[in-house]
Amino acid sequence: MKIEHFPKEIQPYIIPKCNGSLIYRCLGCGAENGIEKLLYTCPDCGEVLLIYDQNFSRLKEVPGNIWRRIFDYRKMVTIPSLKGIYLYHEFIGPVLPLDSIIYLGEGHTPIVEANSYMQEKAGVRFFFKNDGQNPSASFKDRGMASALSYINFLIQKGHLTDVLSICASTGDTSAAAALYASYMNPHVKSAVLLPHKKVTPQQLSQPLGSGASVFEIPGVFDDCMKVVEALSEKYNVALLNSKNAWRILGQESYSFEIAQDLEYDMKNTVVIVPIGNAGNITAVINGFIKFYETGIIDSLPKIIGVQSEHANPVYRYYLEPDPKKRKFIPVTVKPSVAQAAMIGNPVSMPRVIHLVDRYNKLADKKKVFFIEVTEQSIMEWELIANRNGHIACTHGGETLAGLVAAREKGIVDKNDVAVINSTAHALKFSGFQEMYFENRFPAEFHISPKKDLMNSPVLIHPKDLKKVPAPGKPLNKNDFHHFVERVSEEIAKILELV
Numbered sequence: 473m474k475i476e477h478f479p480k481e482i483q484p485y486i487i488p489k490c491n492g493s494l495i496y497r498c499l500g501c502g503a504e505n506g507i508e509k510l511l512y513t514c515p516d517c518g519e520v521l522l523i524y525d526q527n528f529s530r531l532k533e534v535p536g537n538i539w540r541r542i543f544d545y546r547k548m549v550t551i552p553s554l555k556g557i558y559l560y561h562e563f564i565g566p567v568l569p570l571d572s573i574i575y576l577g578e579g580h581t582p583i584v585e586a587n588s589y590m591q592e593k594a595g596v597r598f599f600f601k602n603d604g605q606n607p608s609a610s611f612k613d614r615g616m617a618s619a620l621s622y623i624n625f626l627i628q629k630g631h632l633t634d635v636l637s638i639c640a641s642t643g644d645t646s647a648a649a650a651l652y653a654s655y656m657n658p659h660v661k662s663a664v665l666l667p668h669k670k671v672t673p674q675q676l677s678q679p680l681g682s683g684a685s686v687f688e689i690p691g692v693f694d695d696c697m698k699v700v701e702a703l704s705e706k707y708n709v710a711l712l713n714s715k716n717a718w719r720i721l722g723q724e725s726y727s728f729e730i731a732q733d734l735e736y737d738m739k740n741t742v743v744i745v746p747i748g749n750a751g752n753i754t755a756v757i758n759g760f761i762k763f764y765e766t767g768i769i770d771s772l773p774k775i776i777g778v779q780s781e782h783a784n785p786v787y788r789y790y791l792e793p794d795p796k797k798r799k800f801i802p803v804t805v806k807p808s809v810a811q812a813a814m815i816g817n818p819v820s821m822p823r824v825i826h827l828v829d830r831y832n833k834l835a836d837k838k839k840v841f842f843i844e845v846t847e848q849s850i851m852e853w854e855l856i857a858n859r860n861g862h863i864a865c866t867h868g869g870e871t872l873a874g875l876v877a878a879r880e881k882g883i884v885d886k887n888d889v890a891v892i893n894s895t896a897h898a899l900k901f902s903g904f905q906e907m908y909f910e911n912r913f914p915a916e917f918h919i920s921p922k923k924d925l926m927n928s929p930v931l932i933h934p935k936d937l938k939k940v941p942a943p944g945k946p947l948n949k950n951d952f953h954h955f956v957e958r959v960s961e962e963i964a965k966i967l968e969l970v
């Protein structure tokens with residue numbers, strides 16, 4: 473739709489203006505720094521940062537109902553830079569000119585309602601938001617679109633040249649980083665560090681295909697992260713882990729989309745996400761806070777963070793009800809099918825602590841919860857979801873298991889409506905499905921397959937069939953007729969059609 477066809481009062485807002493005044497703020501000492509330079513931690517105290525808009529109050533001058541109409545009309549605009557996460561430009565990157573924005577098709581992933589069988593089984597109405605339908609097949613693209621658009625902006629302004637981007641990854645960060653960096657060829661080169669044998673073959677193929685330098689490191693993600701941190705402190709590289717606060721900004725779009733897709737009515741809404749490095753839950757909380765403060769939504773949804781028993785430092789931290797007595801203790805992770813969340817020392821923990829407190833205070837009651845689930849339940853709920861029309865990855869299974877557990881604990885009421893995050897596409901993690909079907913899980917996973925959830929292909933090759941077709945070697949008419957007849961007979965027998 474062309475701008476001149478929009479309602480007169482919305483027209484001036486359709487193309488976002490470049491204003492706002494972003495700064496990095498340290499969550500430790502409160503120090504503020506300008507964004508002209510890439511910063512990952514506070515130069516004074518070393519804590520993580522969040523990006524704030526010093527002019528945020530200008531967004532409150534536009535009434536909530538006008539914002540809602542701006543976003544709804546903006547969805548009809550055909551300008552590529554506004555088709556993805558920057559539909560919410562004013563809230564996630566107000567300093568970026570539209571021609572700096574990198575858009576590869578990320579964002580606006582569908583929310584798909586579970587069928588009635590599933591809703592009955594879970595005891596509550598719920599939707600999957602399929603973030604596996606992003607370009608590199610995980611939600612990480614939201615944050616990369618933001619981080620790389622900002623880098624592009626710095627390159628265009630002449631503040632940066634010949635960028636080498638670098639990240640540690642449990643698989644999906646590197647896939648997204650390598651994809652977005654490759655789009656900026658030849659100005660950006662990318663290097664990714666992966667824990668050896670701890671990412672799936674599909675995830676490994678992604679940065680290789682995008683032309684990144686791929687390094688496999690002994691150990692787990694937390695070990696890779698330390699190496700990347702050492703590299704980024706010593707050398708001139710652009711760190712693309714969620715320590716980079718620009719990643720958080722882009723991932724806030726997830727919350728904005730949920731608000732918009734549910735017509736900005738958050739009253740009975742529950743948003744459930746898995747937690748690994750805790751960047752995503754940071755962004756989700758912050759996103760809803762921004763929409764609440766500007767009157768775009770008039771209540772804050774419940775937010776539930778889910779962790780596996782095998783990687784549960786955030787869950788453990790919040791087990792202590794008294795905030796003064798809480799103490800963060802990193803855990804040593806055990807093998808998990810929610811492999812992208814297998815992190816014992818989440819980088820964003822200080823952000824979570826800060827924002828959970830803020831969120832609950834704004835809501836005037838406890839609205840953020842944490843749940844732990846077993847590996848067994850993660851696998852089972854993933855398989856059940858996908859037997860009912862979904863494309864959930866193991867982390868999607870984890871959020872669904874979390875919903876069911878939260879429902880049992882009374883955190884989720886029967887009148888609530890839940891939106892659960894399938895953070896990646898099922899295909900990225902199909903190896904775990906295979907291990908389940910073939911009963912091949914090593915003991916330390918604590919997963920024993922149930923017969924009725926297993927599945928395997930059946931080879932039909934009747935013993936009496938002497939001749940079968942092969943590529944390039946068709947059968948003669950009679951043999952072929954016999955082949956078709958015998959094979960269909962066998963299949964019909966197994967399917968109990970006869």
Ligand SMILES: *Cc1c(COP(=O)(O)O)cnc(C)c1O
Pocket residue numbers: 610611612644645714746747748749750751752753812813865867895896
């Ligand atoms: C990264 C990732 C997570 C964990 O998100 P964090 O922001 O690290 O907490 C969960 N699921 C998938 C598929 C991921 O790629």
Ligand SMILES: [Zn+2]
Pocket residue numbers: 498499500501502503514515516517518519
């Ligand atoms: Zn500081």
